[in-house]
Amino acid sequence: MTPERTETTATGRRAARGPTRREAREAHLRRRSMVIAALSTAAVIALIVILVPMAPGWERVQKSFFNLDVFTRTFPGLLKAFLLDVMIFAWCAPMIAILGLVIALARDARSPALFPLRLFGSIYNDVFRGVPVILVIYLVGFGIPGLGLPRPWNSPYIWGTVAVVLTYSAYVAEVYRTGIESIHESQRAAATSLGLSHWDTMRYVILPQAIRRVIPANMNLLIALQKDVALLSFIGPVEILRQAGVYKSVHANFTPYLGAALIFLAVTVPATRAVDRMIARQNRARS
């Protein structure tokens, strides 16, 4: 009996006998969960479609948030204002990447002469991760031009950028540090045993591996930055959030805010998906 069985291949056996008991059971379970998922989704959508319009204020909400006429008239203007967000983002991101790295390295400095740098690094991180972004934007954006600086040094663009860069660099520095600490001690030992200096070991052995490892984490911060750029509107620049506010006043209608939200989503959703894919790929490569 037994030897005969081992001679036939697994696929051959399945073809001859049809699905095994386990396969039949799994197929049954799969069918059942699909039916349940479809039914529950349909029920939720039906409830929303039926119940929400039954709310007493639905007519008003529909007019002030979902006004197609206002939407089509303001959307192009919003898109144009969004370009400013993109520009601010584009010059902030590289500055954050560089300053974040400098702060991370400052916190790693070992020589006693560089102790002030290390101290500065950790105070910096505590302060800027502890204060809400909007507060930093207010303090820097209103406070520094308040010193009575001449043009163009009183521009809200400059000081708004400074505020955002300061805040985000603190987070990015922390991500870099996690990456640096994740590199196995044996890499440092190998470099040191060859006679490489502390800095050369960092520059050529540790950092290239660490930075690569934390790219997904930093991309997540970039996505958050893309949204927080809109906070600059509070100190002046007419970017998309402020433009939407202007349209809101002009048309006495909230639909422009919805338009702005859709524009943000159009950027952040694909970016988030791309990062998720990147993380998945990295996890696969490491396992």
Next chain:
Amino acid sequence: MAVKLQMIDVWKSFGANEVLRGIDLEVEEGQMVCLIGASGSGKSTLLRCMNLLEPVDDGVILLDGADITDPELDPQPIRQRIGLVFQSFNLFPHMTALDNVLLAPRRIHRKARAALLPGVEALFDRFGLADRMSHYPDQLSGGQQQRVAIIRALAMKPEVMLFDEVTSALDPELVGEVLDVLRALKAEGMTMVLATHEMAFAREAADKVCFLDAGRIVEEGPPAEIFSAPREARTRAFLARVL
């Protein structure tokens, strides 16, 4: 033969754990010394202290008669004279085999890539890796990676080479190619210290075998003596377990 490397009463502990407890060891020029003993007996720590990767707590290590454990000394130039090869290869995974080897000479000797290339290519060629220079470590077998790691250490033209169980992480069929490299280095007169579990190799190739137990050298001598007629009971017990 002149004494190349000498350890005098070397002590080292990690916290409360005393790993080396008074090591005295002499390595003559061109000698191959094998350290044997159970895991945790202090073999690896001994090698890491010789390369100054770990500072010793007490005692002296002399290289060509000069104290290299003086805390006032800059350890970097000394490490360049003493190559260390690790059990787990520790190649830099983001660099090709060639760049792994070139990094230290380029940064430390400040030489251009082109000036270093002929010598390094000759090393790759000698150890049968000429066609693997542009491969990344994860594209190489364990035996190839370990040979690249040896080339990386040799490229600094060290006077002494230390090998920390360099075949322990290899599949059995790859051990031979690495041991062949060690034989070749011995033949050209390299001074070497090996921590090893390859008893047959130690017996065949070593000039001196030292048995370590609990941070001390319990017994040392020519391999024929240590393996055939050990004097100490602890050596006999260890050999009975591993042979």
